[in-house]
Amino acid sequence: MTNKDTVISKDMFQPAQMDLLKSEKIAKPSLNFWQDAWLRVRKNKAAVVSLFVTILLVVMALLGPILTPYKYDKQNTAHANLPPRIQGLENIHWLPFDGTVTTRFGKELHPYETKQIKEYYWFGTDILGRDQFARVWKGTQVSLLIAFFAALIDMLIGVTYGAISGYVGGKVDSIMQRIVEVLVGIPNLVVVVLMILVLKPGIIPIILALSITGWTSMARVVRAQVLKFKNQEFVLAAKTLGASNGSIIFKHMIPNMMGIIIINTMFSIPNAIFFEAFLSFIGLGLQEPNASLGTLINDGFKSMLAFPSQMVIPAVIISIIMIAFNLIADGLRDALDPKMRD
Amino acid sequence: MAKYILQRVLYMIFTLFIVVSATFFLMKLIPGTPFSSAAKLSHEQLQIMIDKYGLNDPIPVQYFHYIVNMLKGDLGVSFQFNNTPVSQLISDRIGPSAILGAQSIIIGAIIGIALGVIGALKQNTWIDYTSTFIAVLGKSIPNFVFAGLLQYYVAVKLEWFPVMFWKGPSYTVLPTIALAMFTISITARFMRTEMVEVLGSDYITLAKAKGASFFEISVKHALRNALIPVITVLGPLAVSLMTGSLVIERIFGIPGLGEQFVKSISVNDYPVIMGTSILFAALFVVVILVVDILYGIIDPRIRISGGGSK
Numbered sequence: 001m002t003n004k005d006t007v008i009s010k011d012m013f014q015p016a017q018m019d020l021l022k023s024e025k026i027a028k029p030s031l032n033f034w035q036d037a038w039l040r041v042r043k044n045k046a047a048v049v050s051l052f053v054t055i056l057l058v059v060m061a062l063l064g065p066i067l068t069p070y071k072y073d074k075q076n077t078a079h080a081n082l083p084p085r086i087q088g089l090e091n092i093h094w095l096p097f098d099g100t101v102t103t104r105f106g107k108e109l110h111p112y113e114t115k116q117i118k119e120y121y122w123f124g125t126d127i128l129g130r131d132q133f134a135r136v137w138k139g140t141q142v143s144l145l146i147a148f149f150a151a152l153i154d155m156l157i158g159v160t161y162g163a164i165s166g167y168v169g170g171k172v173d174s175i176m177q178r179i180v181e182v183l184v185g186i187p188n189l190v191v192v193v194l195m196i197l198v199l200k201p202g203i204i205p206i207i208l209a210l211s212i213t214g215w216t217s218m219a220r221v222v223r224a225q226v227l228k229f230k231n232q233e234f235v236l237a238a239k240t241l242g243a244s245n246g247s248i249i250f251k252h253m254i255p256n257m258m259g260i261i262i263i264n265t266m267f268s269i270p271n272a273i274f275f276e277a278f279l280s281f282i283g284l285g286l287q288e289p290n291a292s293l294g295t296l297i298n299d300g301f302k303s304m305l306a307f308p309s310q311m312v313i314p315a316v317i318i319s320i321i322m323i324a325f326n327l328i329a330d331g332l333r334d335a336l337d338p339k340m341r342d
Numbered sequence: 343m344a345k346y347i348l349q350r351v352l353y354m355i356f357t358l359f360i361v362v363s364a365t366f367f368l369m370k371l372i373p374g375t376p377f378s379s380a381a382k383l384s385h386e387q388l389q390i391m392i393d394k395y396g397l398n399d400p401i402p403v404q405y406f407h408y409i410v411n412m413l414k415g416d417l418g419v420s421f422q423f424n425n426t427p428v429s430q431l432i433s434d435r436i437g438p439s440a441i442l443g444a445q446s447i448i449i450g451a452i453i454g455i456a457l458g459v460i461g462a463l464k465q466n467t468w469i470d471y472t473s474t475f476i477a478v479l480g481k482s483i484p485n486f487v488f489a490g491l492l493q494y495y496v497a498v499k500l501e502w503f504p505v506m507f508w509k510g511p512s513y514t515v516l517p518t519i520a521l522a523m524f525t526i527s528i529t530a531r532f533m534r535t536e537m538v539e540v541l542g543s544d545y546i547t548l549a550k551a552k553g554a555s556f557f558e559i560s561v562k563h564a565l566r567n568a569l570i571p572v573i574t575v576l577g578p579l580a581v582s583l584m585t586g587s588l589v590i591e592r593i594f595g596i597p598g599l600g601e602q603f604v605k606s607i608s609v610n611d612y613p614v615i616m617g618t619s620i621l622f623a624a625l626f627v628v629v630i631l632v633v634d635i636l637y638g639i640i641d642p643r644i645r646i647s648g649g650g651s652k
Contacts, residue, residue, distance in 0.1 A: 185357035187626040189585045190619040193607065194368045197615070274484050281486050281589050282604045301490050301593070308494055315487040322482035330478075 037259070040335035047331025050324035057321060061144055064137025073289035075128045084124040084132070084309050124309050126299060130289075136314055139291040143273055143318070146203060146292070150210040150272035155265045157211065158218025163249045165219065166226030177223075180216050188213040192275060196284045203286065206279060210272050218264050225257040259336035266329035270322050277318060293318040347635060354627045361623040366408055369612045370401055412620075418613035420606075428617035432599065438508055439591065439598035443583045445518045450525025455572070457526065458533025462541060462568075463560055473530055480527025485582070486589035489520035493593060508596045517594045524582040528575050536568040573637055580629040584622050 031039070041047055065071075123132035165176040192209045199205035226249070229235055238248050254261070273293075279285050280294025281301075293314050300311030392398055399407075411418065420426050461473035493516060496502050504513050540546065541564055549563050587600030595601070599618060606614035 181353060182357045182360055185354070185623075185627050185630065186361055187581055187584060187622055189581065189588075190361065190365075190622050194365060194615075194619060197607065198368050198371045270482065277484055278486070278585060278589065282592065283608050297487060297490070301486075304490065304494055311490060311494075315491060319483045319487060322484065323478060326478060326482045 033259070037332075037335045041331050044331040044334065046327045047335075050327040050331070053320060053324045054328065057140060057317070057324070058144065061137050061140040064140070065134045067137075068131055068133045070131035070134055073130065075130055083307070084313070123313050124307070126310055132296075132310065132313065135291045135296060136293075136317060139293045139296045139314060140317060140321070142203065142286065142290065142292040143276055143294065143321070146206055146210070146276045147269045147272040149207045150214060151265050151268045153207065153211040154214040154218055154268050155261060158215035158264075159222050159254065159261060161215065162219035162222030162224075163226050163253065166223035167230065167245065167249055167253075169227075169230075173223075180219055183213060184216050186213070188275075192279065193282075193284065196279060201279070201284050201286060203290075206276055206286075210275055214268055214272070218261070218268075221260055221264055222257065225260060226253055229253050229256060263329065263333045263336055266325065266332055270325040270329070273318065273321060273325070293321075346638075350631055350634065354631055357627055358620070358624055362409065362412060362620055363405070365616045365619050366405055367401075369616055370404075372610070372612070418617070420611055420614050428613050431602065431614060432617060432621060435597060435599045435602050437598075438596050439587050439600060442514060442517055442521060442587065442591075442596065442598065445514060446521035446583070446586075447525055447579065449518060450522035451529050453522070454526040454529025455533050455569070457530040459537055459560070459565060459568075461530065461534040462537030465538065470534075473534070477527040477530040477534075480523040481531070483523070485520055485524060485586045486593060488523055489517070489590050489593045492516050492520055507594070513594075517590050517596060520590050520593075521583065521586045524586065525579055528578060528582075529572060532572055532575050533568065536571050537564060540564045540568045570637075570640055573633055573640065576633045577630050580626055584626070 123136055126132055126135065161176065161180075165173045165180075191213045195209035195212060196205060199208065229252075234252060235248055238252050243252070276285070276292060277294030277297060280292055281298050283298075285295045285298065286292050296314035297311055297318065300307075300309075300314060304311045397404075408418075415429060416427070418428050420428055420431055457473040457476060461470040464470050496516060504516075507513060541560075546559060546563055549559050554563070584600075587598060588604050589600070590596075591598040591601035592604050599621075602614065603618045605611075606618070
């Protein structure tokens, strides 16, 4: 196109070799569902970054409490309410890790010097002199644990309920769906608060309370999928070969809707993290000396004016976790099931 | 349509009945008496109190009384707050919560719709990415974290607005923003998706071919149609406002329903907890019903396709 003067002569061409074997060759490696999904997730930079952030946070949640010499529940009132100080970063004044705290009226205090404390508390200490670094990561551990188990139980109940309801059909389906409709009409705030009041706060009661209402959306999604698959050929084939109902549902149908199940679970994790923190914040969270991100924020909030770092650090961590999980869930949804975009 | 509405109303009543019963029986399962904080009461006084509130009656009798009184609009009296009737306690406190809720929904919806529309019109530009980023932040950051940070940095550090309490319009600014974050993010996300879809449809191409201006296309043709499905986000919004009101009213010291609820939880004031729970459930159920009916009325396509059931 650029040079019209170029003469294209006949001898520049040469007949192609016809090879029947090669014409059927698949040049691109054939990918299964998961490889294909991974390729699409990988293109979503936000999701990939979030994935690394989440892995990092999980590692820190497991290792964090061990990294510092102080235990999360060890009190040392002489070292109470210290600001964060990190070796090496303490001389960089604009970073919040220089061991100083500025009062509301702009006065700068140096509690490490005035109290002659040699130790370094990376995230500072709380009102009882417990190391915030250990507490924050211990809290992250507990929050992630609660969220993970709540999501897992949601998934198990929701998948089973939805699959049975859709597969059996008829009267059973209709009754089961009416039950779901009633449950969906009750705000989960009310259910969770009442359940915690009855069960008393603790890790397992919180997981149970979150699971009671959490499974309904999963049940609805799975039921819709089962209804879709029910009359398809592969199910008919399995039936003809004498497969039992259980193996049709769990061996043939569920693997086909794994994408949707995973997306739904991924969305219920941040939801559970939020609710756990929310319960702590209204005074229904874990009891001392246990810590979750919610209780840490709640404690930090009480002394926010004097020692903002006690609230800001757990607040930032919970926000990062929530953002990361939401972005991963969005990315997975786009990759696994583009139709489900909201 | 009438049949559908009737059916939905019946569901609604049944759901509320379940909530009322469940609340009642769950409260009965809680160990400890509501008078535990009043340690100075003698044994006789305690008995008098328990008899007065009928706490020694068999549970089915108490349940029956509770349902009958509820139908009369009597939710019992508070154990902790000077024997105030629960219904009065609620009506005294609903004002600030309602103002806060209304303000945050209106402001949140306007900002959210604007962000979503701009994002869709300027797809894949930095404007779009910024609006998506704001939406992700609003959806992810827990509202009490956001409220706490807002209170610390804007009210305490910058001193732009009052830190807490409820004494005038300027006091509502920060709580409204904190409560509106979720509304903004959810409407922005929804609006963007709808708007992108509408902008790609044939009638927009036709409008363009006919020479309609950019403004006419985006506002008259696209926005109006994209707005319809946004009504469905009202359900999740109602939930977020309820949960939000508990924590945000606590943070900003607002004398609303949420703050009352949290306080009642901490002092085991069963009648108030029950009354407020039932009110929350009722509000939620009504919102869902209204959304479903409104949706049928506003979107002619649904009305036509559902025409046979009229």
